[in-house]
Amino acid sequence: MRKPFLSLVAVLGLAACATEPMLGPPPPPPSGPVAVSIPANIAASLSDPSRPAADMVRDRDRHPGEVLAFAGVRPGAKVADLIPGGGYFTRIFSKAVGPRGRVYAYVPDELTKAAKREPTVNAIARDPAYPNVTVILNTLPNFATPEKLDLVFTAQNYHDMHDKFMGPANLSVVNRQVFKALKPGGVYLVIDHVADAGSGLRDTETLHRIDPAVVKAEVTAAGFIFEGESRVLRNSNDPRKANVYDAGIRGKTDQFVYKFRKPSTAR
Known part of the structure; x- marks a missing residue:
């Protein structure tokens, strides 16, 4: 069965532009996310036939093209996917960075022990379609890779590192x-579910959410510069009171996408 090329359709839709002259007053600005240009390497990674069909369906809500474009993922880049889960982004990174690039799927040992099975992402690393993927098993906070990276990326996981089952990890x-x-x-990109302003770490274990201000304060304290936010995953209709796994909100939560950069003068 051929896999649906939903992601390619979405990318082509974003890239399309009107050629007819506009008559009358300009339309009001869109209420949803503003369309962005998706680089060719990222567009190709989204339409790659090796991706599971279920992953392509999820693209509608996760907006991976816009997210990777915001992160600045280029061919030849060295990327760490910190806590990759099932490898949704790992596969996309693999094709986006290409054969000259490298993707390190970084799995904390704490998660492997809790699941009592090997990481799901191991199957991706063994797949000949993703030869540039390497799995790293290590305990947090001992994050380290064999080479210097262009990007460290973590999606919907930062709050987990504050949870008891992760130690909690010492985020500093x-x-x-x-x-x-x-x-x-280099860039550090953090995506996570939004908790109420001023709530701090209150909801990390119960609702699996985190106050974005906590993330910004913790990351900049390590020496990073906060470079900006993509609003592609923001959802003002999320009341932020429900567990992110609840059926009524799952896949539709209000999420922040924060981009931090290591100063070019730092070593």
């Missing part, structure tokens, strides 16, 4: 280790 050390692993000018 984790973030400093991420800083150390990056090349000068």
Whole structure:
């Protein structure tokens, strides 16, 4: 059975532009996410036939093209997917960075022991379609990679590192280790579910959400510069009171996408 090329359709839709002259007053600005240009390497990674059909269906809600474009993922880049889960982004990174690039799927040992099975992403690393993927098993906060990186990426996981089953991990050390692993000018991209402003770490274990201000404060304390936010995953209709796994909100939560950069003068 051929896999649906939903992601390619979405990318082509974003890239399309009107050629007819506009008559009358300009239309009001769109209420949803603003369309962005998707680089060719990222567009190709989304339409890659090796991707599971279920992953392509999820693209509608996760907007991976816009997210990777915001992160600045280029061919030849060295990327760490920190806590990759089932490898949704790992596969996309693999094709986006290409044969000259490298993707390190970084799995904390704490998660492997809790699941009592090997990481799901191991199957991706063994798949000949993804030869540039390497799995790293290590305990947090001992984040380290064999080479300097262009990007460290973590999606919907930062709050987990504050949870009891992860230790909790010492995030001040984790973030400093991420800083150390990056090349000068490298990017640290953090995506997570939004908790109420001022709630701090209150909801990390119960609702699996985190106050974005906590993330910004912790990451910049490690030496990073906050470069900006993509609003592609924001959802003002999320009341932020429900567990992110609840059927009524799952896949539709209000999420922040924060981009931090290691100063180009840092070593």
